[in-house]
Amino acid sequence: MEQRPLPTSDDPRWQAVLARDAAADGGFVYAVRSTGVYCRPSCPARRPRPENVRFFATPDQAEAGGFRPCRRCNPRGASTAEANAALVAAACRLIESAETPPSLDVLADAAGLSPFHFHRQFKAITGLTPRAYASAHRAGKLRERLRSGSSVTGAIYEAGFGANSRFYESADGILGMTPSAWRKGGAGEEIRFALGQCALGAILVAQSGRGICAIALGDDPQALLREFQDRFPQARLIGRDPEFEALVARVVGFVEAPGIGLDLPLDIRGTAFQQRVWQALRRIPPGTTATYAEIARRIDAPSATRAVAQACAANTLAVAIPCHRVVRSDGGLSGYRWGVARKQALQDRERAG
Secondary structure, X not given: OOOOOOOHHHOHHHHHHHHOOHHHEOOEEEEEOOOOEEEOOOOOOOOOOHHHEEEEOOHHHHHHXXXXXXXXXXXXXXXXXXXXXXXXXXXXXXXXXXXXXXXXXXXXXXXXXXXXXXXXXXXXXXXXXXHHHHHHHHHHHHHHHHHOOOOHHXXXXXXXXXXXXXXXXXXXXXHOOOHHHHHOOOOOOEEEEEEEEEXXXXXXXXXXOOOEEEXXXXXXXXXXXXXXXXXOOOOEEEOOOHHHHHHHXXXXXXXXXXXXXXXXXXXXXXXXHHHHHHHHHHOOOOOOOEEHHHHHHHOOOOOOHHHHHHHHHHOOEOOOOOHHHEEOOOOOOOOOOOOHHHHHHHHHHHHHO
């Protein structure tokens, strides 16, 4: 049944057509009387005049009304975006299963695209270049091998690094420490920490030689400590340091009033994509919010909304990397590592100034 509750120019669906909003695909189609064609909302074709547009809930209804499907956006099948996403997903699986990272030409050939077009689509969907994706995957395999007890040399080769020298050039960025220290659960690394209370409950703050490496919130201070110890069970953890506890007071003050800022060095450890997301989060002004989709667009990865959400979930620096300022597209709150109630409280505090 045709749906025309409003004049076209006042219909919310028309705004989706004007924006070529891919998120609206599947919710309706629009037909153009002057051409006899119907399209999905994201169709890249020239926008029609609103007085020539009719909306239908499904392609079947549009065809029953005498319209034929657009050959450009293929409203009855997979959209171009969906097709490209499937090709990129297949390329990711190819990268993950290969012993050594496939070349751009090999990946593009498997996808049936030119290297230039494949590279652009891959980055748009994953937020990373194929090379960066392969590097992040190798880094993950390396951490897994080291945790499982492999020797450092064995883990390097099992993860796909062709030579020790190539790995050690990037080891510090990948692990945040030497591979031997990582394999031994942080042995040799010295981390100062302190537990305290703030308006949002228990707080744990920890600092490595690089800077603040953890800010965690919770109900049970001992649970926070156990979780932190599990990350690097062999690291030398130093508590009850008066000088460090003075620094913790600054962090607590920042949690209480985020608008004052936190002018302390941070030890940020994550993949290249995660770090891009976290940097974008730190640019969201206090008292405001951004959606996961907006963050994806800001880092030039508009199709990577889900990956942005995963990067937010991986953040270990509460408030300092303000993932509490990210909301769903409808403005609602979604999951938060330290509890949705704390996310709401942080937003309320920032709005109150």
